[in-house]
Amino acid sequence: MKKIRIGLVGCGNMMSFHMNGVNKVEGLEVVAICDTNEANMAEVAKVLDNPFCTTDYREMVDKIDAILIALPHHLHFPCGMFFARHKKHILMEKPLCNTEEECLRLIKECEDNEVVLMCGYPVRYMPGILKLKEMVDSGEYGKIMQMSVWTEQLTTCTDQDWVGTSCLGGGQLFSHGCHYIDLLLWFCGNPVSGAHFGTNVGTPWMLKEGTSAVTMSFENGAIGYHGATWGARGTRMGYDFQIMMEKGLLEYDHQTGEVKVYDKTKLHKPGELDHSAGDYELICKYEGNDGKQTQYEMSHFVDCIVNKKKPFTDGLSALKGLRVIWELYNAENNHTLADLRGMGLSEE
Ligand SMILES: NC(=O)c1ccc[n+]([C@@H]2O[C@H](COP(=O)([O-])OP(=O)(O)OC[C@H]3O[C@@H](n4cnc5c(N)ncnc54)[C@H](O)[C@@H]3O)[C@@H](O)[C@H]2O)c1
Numbered sequence: 001m002k003k004i005r006i007g008l009v010g011c012g013n014m015m016s017f018h019m020n021g022v023n024k025v026e027g028l029e030v031v032a033i034c035d036t037n038e039a040n041m042a043e044v045a046k047v048l049d050n051p052f053c054t055t056d057y058r059e060m061v062d063k064i065d066a067i068l069i070a071l072p073h074h075l076h077f078p079c080g081m082f083f084a085r086h087k088k089h090i091l092m093e094k095p096l097c098n099t100e101e102e103c104l105r106l107i108k109e110c111e112d113n114e115v116v117l118m119c120g121y122p123v124r125y126m127p128g129i130l131k132l133k134e135m136v137d138s139g140e141y142g143k144i145m146q147m148s149v150w151t152e153q154l155t156t157c158t159d160q161d162w163v164g165t166s167c168l169g170g171g172q173l174f175s176h177g178c179h180y181i182d183l184l185l186w187f188c189g190n191p192v193s194g195a196h197f198g199t200n201v202g203t204p205w206m207l208k209e210g211t212s213a214v215t216m217s218f219e220n221g222a223i224g225y226h227g228a229t230w231g232a233r234g235t236r237m238g239y240d241f242q243i244m245m246e247k248g249l250l251e252y253d254h255q256t257g258e259v260k261v262y263d264k265t266k267l268h269k270p271g272e273l274d275h276s277a278g279d280y281e282l283i284c285k286y287e288g289n290d291g292k293q294t295q296y297e298m299s300h301f302v303d304c305i306v307n308k309k310k311p312f313t314d315g316l317s318a319l320k321g322l323r324v325i326w327e328l329y330n331a332e333n334n335h336t337l338a339d340l341r342g343m344g345l346s347e348e
Helices: 013-022 038-046 057-063 073-085 100-112 127-138 178-188 264-268 295-306 315-334
Strands: 004-009 028-034 052-054 066-069 089-093 117-120 144-152 191-199 211-218 223-229 239-245 248-253 258-262 280-285
Touching (some): 052 057, 057 073, 073 089, 073 100, 089 295, 100 117, 100 315, 117 315, 127 248, 178 191, 178 315
Antiparallel strands (some): 144 239, 248 258
16 A cells, blocks of 8 residues: 655654654655754654655645644644645644634635644543543443543743743643643533633743643533643652542553552452552553654544544544633633533534
């Protein structure tokens, strides 16, 4: 089968993670790369098979079928529009674009040109997360009472870095939390209301918040929580996903790759659980969890191109999460609760 020829734009931090994944994907060949910073481009070129290199992404357009865009956020829209107009399938790093209008225009341009538009939300495709979703959907553990997602990391920024400027398009919640709002919506369904509190304490380089706490309620009665910081000088939670269900607590710990079920009620029946392992049951453990595991999202992108499928994280689903975030920001500014009803996009 003919391989999909992909180009990579933006050879910075995130592209280095993609380099761990991209060579593991069948049916894909990186043929061209682009960065205005030639040193960054050379680092990416090292792990590839002699790709075409350019500082101007327009020069790669005739050589590729698809493009992975990992640029500063304000450049997602112009770069995406360029490749959509040239009928190239697009895997866009999150957040899709910086405004609702840009998202809608890019989605329409991709539809008009019949190309795949997928947002890079690798968390959605990680085996540990897929396992959690399978367990929730099985019905074995009852309904979701509450889902909590913690991300605690230290993100630094120099004076030259776009992360500390308005190019970011929002704060930590918009820039990074979009992964986890997307996840909460995927697990818990349609949101009803919510609140966000952000602070800049500990991350003075950020224009908006560097630390966030979000709480949301959902139509099915579930509550969602997301606590996140870019200012963690130390962390115990790291990246942790917990779902409190009627019949136990499900957890995916991204550091260890472990999926566990905590169920203290079983302690009343001696012998059912191995107490030496604590009061939880280890369901499975995924190895190689140190990176962002982008090979899974990339495989899905290739599958969507080859088999003309709609990506799980397509443009509209990415926009849905961003709308929730923008509404949470608006409500925070107005000291009100965010009304999150009608964000389902089912009408569009
Ligand atoms: N999925 C994830 O977990 C994750 C993690 C980090 C970053 N990201 C996303 O990846 C994207 C890039 O972020 P990053 O942290 O890699 O940023 P970065 O600053 O490290 O890299 C951006 C690169 O783009 C290059 N660049 C800037 N303007 C250019 C232009 N006009 N043409 C070509 N190259 C240009 C820069 O020289 C730089 O090498 C963002 O959308 C970010 O949100 C995703």
